[in-house]
Amino acid sequence: MSRTKDFVMRIGxxxxxxxxxxxxxxxxxxxxxxxxxxxxxxxxxxxxxxGVLVLAMVPGVQSGIGLNFGVSLGVVAGxxxxxxxxxxxxxxxxxRPWADLGFALxxxxxxxxxxGFLYGLLLNRVKGSEMTVSTYVGFSAIAFSNxxxxxxxxxxxxxxxxxxxxxxxxxxxxxxSFGGLMSNPAVVAGLPRGLRWLAFEVGGVVIPLGVILFFLxxxxxxxxxxxxxxxxxxxxxxxxxxxxxxxxINVDHMRILGTMISTVLGAVGIIMYAQIFGFLQLYNAPLxxxxxxxxxxxxxxxxxxxxxxxxxLVGTLLFQGILTTALPVIKRLMPSGSTLSExxxxxxxxxxxxxxxxxxxxxxxxxx
Amino acid sequence: xxxxxxxxSQSTPVTEVALPDESRSRKVLSWVFDNKVxxxxxxxxxxxxAVSGNSTSFVVENIFIRFGRNxxxxxxxxxxxxxxxxxxxxxxxxxxxxxxxxxFAVDWGMAGMPGMLVAFAIATPLSVLFxxxxxxxxxxxxxxxxxxxxxxGFFADGLYQLFFLYILGGVLPIRSENLGIPGGIGxxxxxxxxxxxxxxxxxxxxxxxxLVLFIxxxxxxxxxxxxxxxxxxxxxxxxxxxxxxxAVLYGLTYIPAIxxxxxxxxxxxxxxxxxxxxxxxxxxxxxxxxxxRHPDAHFRTRRHIILIAGAVVVYAATYIPFVRDIVLSAxxxxxxxxxxxxxxxxxxxxxxxxxxxxxxxxxxxxxxANASGIxxxxxxxxxxxxxxxxxxxxxLIYLQNLGTFATYGAHLQVGQFAIAALLVGGAxxxxxxxxxxxxxxxxxxxxxxxxxEAGKALFNNAMIGEYFRVFVSYGVIALALAMHAWQRKVKPxxxxxx
Numbered sequence: 001m002s003r004t005k006d007f008v009m010r011i012g013x014x015x016x017x018x019x020x021x022x023x024x025x026x027x028x029x030x031x032x033x034x035x036x037x038x039x040x041x042x043x044x045x046x047x048x049x050x051g052v053l054v055l056a057m058v059p060g061v062q063s064g065i066g067l068n069f070g071v072s073l074g075v076v077a078g079x080x081x082x083x084x085x086x087x088x089x090x091x092x093x094x095x096r097p098w099a100d101l102g103f104a105l106x107x108x109x110x111x112x113x114x115x116g117f118l119y120g121l122l123l124n125r126v127k128g129s130e131m132t133v134s135t136y137v138g139f140s141a142i143a144f145s146n147x148x149x150x151x152x153x154x155x156x157x158x159x160x161x162x163x164x165x166x167x168x169x170x171x172x173x174x175x176x177s178f179g180g181l182m183s184n185p186a187v188v189a190g191l192p193r194g195l196r197w198l199a200f201e202v203g204g205v206v207i208p209l210g211v212i213l214f215f216l217x218x219x220x221x222x223x224x225x226x227x228x229x230x231x232x233x234x235x236x237x238x239x240x241x242x243x244x245x246x247x248x249i250n251v252d253h254m255r256i257l258g259t260m261i262s263t264v265l266g267a268v269g270i271i272m273y274a275q276i277f278g279f280l281q282l283y284n285a286p287l288x289x290x291x292x293x294x295x296x297x298x299x300x301x302x303x304x305x306x307x308x309x310x311x312x313l314v315g316t317l318l319f320q321g322i323l324t325t326a327l328p329v330i331k332r333l334m335p336s337g338s339t340l341s342e343x344x345x346x347x348x349x350x351x352x353x354x355x356x357x358x359x360x361x362x363x364x365x366x367x368x
Numbered sequence: 369x370x371x372x373x374x375x376x377s378q379s380t381p382v383t384e385v386a387l388p389d390e391s392r393s394r395k396v397l398s399w400v401f402d403n404k405v406x407x408x409x410x411x412x413x414x415x416x417x418a419v420s421g422n423s424t425s426f427v428v429e430n431i432f433i434r435f436g437r438n439x440x441x442x443x444x445x446x447x448x449x450x451x452x453x454x455x456x457x458x459x460x461x462x463x464x465x466x467x468x469x470x471x472f473a474v475d476w477g478m479a480g481m482p483g484m485l486v487a488f489a490i491a492t493p494l495s496v497l498f499x500x501x502x503x504x505x506x507x508x509x510x511x512x513x514x515x516x517x518x519x520x521g522f523f524a525d526g527l528y529q530l531f532f533l534y535i536l537g538g539v540l541p542i543r544s545e546n547l548g549i550p551g552g553i554g555x556x557x558x559x560x561x562x563x564x565x566x567x568x569x570x571x572x573x574x575x576x577x578x579l580v581l582f583i584x585x586x587x588x589x590x591x592x593x594x595x596x597x598x599x600x601x602x603x604x605x606x607x608x609x610x611x612x613x614x615a616v617l618y619g620l621t622y623i624p625a626i627x628x629x630x631x632x633x634x635x636x637x638x639x640x641x642x643x644x645x646x647x648x649x650x651x652x653x654x655x656x657x658x659x660x661r662h663p664d665a666h667f668r669t670r671r672h673i674i675l676i677a678g679a680v681v682v683y684a685a686t687y688i689p690f691v692r693d694i695v696l697s698a699x700x701x702x703x704x705x706x707x708x709x710x711x712x713x714x715x716x717x718x719x720x721x722x723x724x725x726x727x728x729x730x731x732x733x734x735x736x737a738n739a740s741g742i743x744x745x746x747x748x749x750x751x752x753x754x755x756x757x758x759x760x761x762x763x764l765i766y767l768q769n770l771g772t773f774a775t776y777g778a779h780l781q782v783g784q785f786a787i788a789a790l791l792v793g794g795a796x797x798x799x800x801x802x803x804x805x806x807x808x809x810x811x812x813x814x815x816x817x818x819x820x821e822a823g824k825a826l827f828n829n830a831m832i833g834e835y836f837r838v839f840v841s842y843g844v845i846a847l848a849l850a851m852h853a854w855q856r857k858v859k860p861x862x863x864x865x866x
Contacts (some may be wrong), residue, residue, distance in 0.1 A: 037588035126853030132513045133853060143839035150832050167831070291522070334553075339536065346526030355521045358508045 011301075015354060018299055018318050018348075025325040032332040039325055046320040048183065048208050049276045050296060051215035053289065054316045055270030056262045058222060061307035062231075063258020064238030064251075065123050067298075067353075069290040071133035073119055074112045074266020076145040081108025081314075082271055082280055083159055083168065085154070086177050090156035092363035101178040101275065108267040110293030116263030120256030121284030131304075141285045149282045179278035211276055218268070218310050225261075226309075234258055238305065248299040293337040294318060298356045322348070394659055404808060405848065406794035412840075413814040420821035427817055429589075429698040432637060432803030434813040436570070436704040437769045441762030442786045442805045443711045447718070448513075449800040451751035452731030455787045457517035458502050458752075461524045462759030463779035465495035469760075470565065470767055471555070471775075474479075477546050479535060481572070484768065487565075491760050498758030509683050510734070514797075514849075519781055542749035551639055559773040566771035570701035575630040577702060582618040586611055605771075635705075637698040645679040652676045660835055704765050711758065712802045759786075788812060788841040791848040798852070814842065 008016060011209060030040050049072035053071070057205030060068035079171020085103035088315050090098055119137065126133045149168045154160055158176065173179070180187035181198075188199040225231045236244045241281040244251050270289075274280045297307055334340075382679065396725040400407065407613055409660045416426055421809045441459065469491025473483045532553040536542055542555070549556045549685035596604045621627055652672040685691050718724040730737040730747045737744050763782065767773050790800055793808020821832015 122850060129514075129849065129853040131512070132518070132845060133539055133849050135518060136842055136849060140839060140842040140846045143842045144834060146835040147832055147839065150598070150829060150835065151827070167829070201721065217629065280704050339529075343529045343533065346522060347530065350523035350526060352518050354505075354523055357512055357516050357519065 012158045013301060014352060015301055015314075015318070018322065022318055025322065026275075029329055030324060032329055034328050035204070038288075039209045039328075041204075041206040042324045043317070044275060045183065045206065045208060046210070047317050048211040048215050049273050050292070050316050050320050051269075051312070052218055052265060052272050054296045055215075055218055055222060055309070055312050056265035056269055056298075057225075057302070058262075058307045058309065058312060059234070059258045059265070060132065060262035061297075061304065062226065062238050063182065063234045063255050064241070065120075065255055065259055065262075066091045066304050067132070067294045068259070068262050068266075069131060069136060069294060070119060070138040070141070071262065071269075071287055071290045071293055072138035073115050074263040075139045075214050075270040075286045075289055076141050076148075077112035077115055077263070077287070078104075078108045078267035078270035078274075079145070079280060080111060080148070081105065081267065081284060082274060083282075085152065086159060086172070086174075087156050090158070090176070095176055097178045097181050101181060101271070104178070104271050105268065106270060109264055112264045112267035113260050119254060119263060120259035121211035121362055122253055123259055124252045130186040131235045138290050141157075142284060146283055166280055168360055170283055170285070171283070172282065174274060174278050174280060178275055181213065181275060183208030184278070197257045206238060208276065212273060214272065218265070219312065223309050227318070230257070291349055291353070292319075292345070295352045298352050302356075303359065304356060319348070341359045345347070373518060382742065384644050402530065405792065405844070406804075406811070409624055409792045409815075409844075413811050415816045416822040417816060419825050420818040421825060422465075422818055422821055423696055426695045427635075427814060428694055430702050430817045431813055432768075434816065435809055436701050436767055437706040437766050437811065438654075438762075438789070439785070439806070439809050440704070440711060440765050441759055442789050443708065443715060443802065443811050444758030444762050445786055445790050446715050446800050446802070446805065447727070447758075448717075448751050449795070450731055451727040451748055452693065452734070452798070453506060453748060453751060454797045455517075455790070456513045456752070456755050456759075457514055457783045458520045459755060459759035459762075459786060460521035460779050460783045461498045461502060462495050462756040463763035464528050465756070466491045466760040466763035466767070467497055467773070467779055468494060468531075468776075469545075471559070474559060474561070474564060474773075475547060475610075477544065477564075483565055484568040484764065488761070491660065491764065492594070492757060495760035496753055496758045499670050499753035500749060501755060503752035507745045507748055516754050516781075516865065521589045524530060525780065528779070528802075529776060535704060555775050557775055561768065561771050561773055567701075568768045569703050569707075570769055571633045572703040573631055573633050574635070574702050575627065577706060578618065578621055578630060585614045589614075595671050606635045624658065630687040634699040634701060635702050637695045638692070638791050640700055641686055642683060642806070643694070645683040648679040649676050652679075674701055696794050701769070705720075707746060707761075712806075715802055717839055725745070725749065772787045784845075785812070785841060796817060796852055812841075 006255055011019075025038060028035075030036050056074060057068060057073050060066070060071075082100075082104040084107050084109035085100045088103055089100055100266065122137070123130050129339045140227055141333075150166075152168065154168065155347055159172055161169055182188075183199050185199045186211075188196060190362075191198070199206065201207070226235060233244070233249045234254045234257055236247070237251045238258070239250060243250050244254070270286070296315040296319040297311055298315065299319045300313070301316070302308070302311040323341060323345055330340045330344075397601075419425070444459060444462070448454065451557035466487070469489075470485040473487035476486070478486050484816050494733075505520065506516060509516045514734055518775040536553075536555055537548045540554040542548055547555055549561060589607045589737065592604055592607040593611075596602070596607075645793055652675045656669065656672055670844070686695065726737070726742045726747050727750075729742060730742065730744050735745050737747070759782070763779065766782075767778060770778075789807055789812035791808065792812045793806070794803070795804040795808065819833040819837035820830040821833065823836060824830040827833070
């Protein structure tokens, strides 16, 4: 009895329920006439898609700024990087997917670092209510980026509306750029022989190995960083401010560092997301992105004070897994219920955030 | 948490030592500093109006329309601020209750005032229930009410979508076929309220309002007289005078000319200005007379004289052709404005009740409130219930004025816009007043009205103006929250050296 209780306690009720639900969905789907291989392909794809974005939560939580709803700031940086890279290629008049990806990262990362630094400065001023502030900073970042999308002087036909000739499209097709470069077997087949391993099919299951490796490599780097001297100092700053200060570590610097890494990961994350998805989504599409990431890491077992790489891996799998498997099952059950999966996403993601908030006594990390 | 409260309560006396001889210029400066958000926004609005090329009369007319539409909801935010629960992002839930009520009223084929009353009767208990739940939840996460309210709003939206998309028409049958999605289950995207609920409240005639008001006053006075007589106390002269006075006033409405005037459902702004000026003058004269009879050392005679002078000047200004042109076409719907005014009075009167004082104490320090025997959790729940119910009514007013009910969108931005408006008026997380709410609604919605045109004029693109407006509404909340958190952090350090 006590052992089962212990087991449940260690996993936690929400994860147990969601995990069982996930397993149930997978078990049910063959009976609903869905191919299990398709289900696995989809789950794997979505897992790799959101992985890096969810990973962006870890440095934030560890450095003590809490759940970083303001990851949209990084997302905006990533989108600016990607669009600029496409425009660069257009100005050069060439099609070069790898260079696009490289330039996108090259532009996005420094931009995200700068934004993250400024954002970190702000968050240091508002200790104790980071989450409320960061939510609205995220929202305002998206709203401001809307103005940017309308006014950037880009010319590429892929980017701007064809008729008006100004203002960027809502969704930008990456077919001629880095879309599916590391994840889509059809695209990878056109690459040199030495790069064909990036994505392939095994018995009907599409394995986007390139992106998965990239995601795991990012996780590993983060893991390494959290175990380095700096990383431990950062975690300590998030854990106990007074203790950290007494060890001559500048808490504010550590928080800025955490915010910067989180923002940069957000930028890299959205580029990877777009790469698998095959489209860039501008304007209000990334508005609620932060919430999905937060929910995923919380489902993985993180709290507002502690988050690990395992939380990211498990949480992304569970959260995205449920959403991807639920959609076709629901479609079979009731043909008119195409948006039910979206409704489900809203309920699950916000429900889990609420649950996590109610577990943290004193809410906004003022646990003293 | 407790330690923090203790520290704060210890350090408060220090701040309250007022500096005696503050020079006039310093006073002005501190006023400017305290109202910086409002002033900045005012300048922005004036600039936008000037750039947009919209005529001033158009802007003024629209401001009055939008004020009647949104004022009530913004005012519903004040009580949670008083109780120290910050800006109530969860008023979305009140709006949801209102929409459920309104939907059923429409579904049952109700129209006009009866329909509104049915919607009201369904929505109010529902919002009480929701408010209670929200209050209970917030008591579990003290200190994180704002973020919790925000997330709760999204969460509730999910449940609402589930209810309207799948349960209604699926599990629960709906009566009106044309409300459902053709060939599917669930409710369609927009419900047109034209012909049933549109302007149900706006089009209430003044004469009916006067009648209702008279009946209420008469009933109250009669009850008071009866209870006094029963308890064998002295005869309540005041109540009798009130009863007779109101009866005489009501009798006046039978004079054809006045009756004719009161038959209208809208009041021209120019008349409203006259009435308000008259009331201000009467009130000030009454206060001055009162002071003559019972002199009070704290009485500020000058203030009332200035008020009278101001009222006279404003009234006189309406005869200037330029001003007259601006306000001439503007009209106000009587009942919504009466409700907004009523809510202002309620908010003010609430402060002097026992519950209001308890709430203020809880807002300042839960530890002290607890020590002085106030049931903190219950007071907080009550604050949430009041706010949710008010927000629910506000949403009913909003929807009947708008005339189209966007089933899945009408409630989404309620909290967002109401809070942005309140903050624009100069309110903060800790202090919000009627005046700030009213100023905020006017300023925020001015920007709403002129932003697209201004964007077009400045950037040759109306969408930029629109996005800029959205950016401002998010940005002002972010800024206000950040400034609040900043001040809270900076304050103790500044106090230490003294």
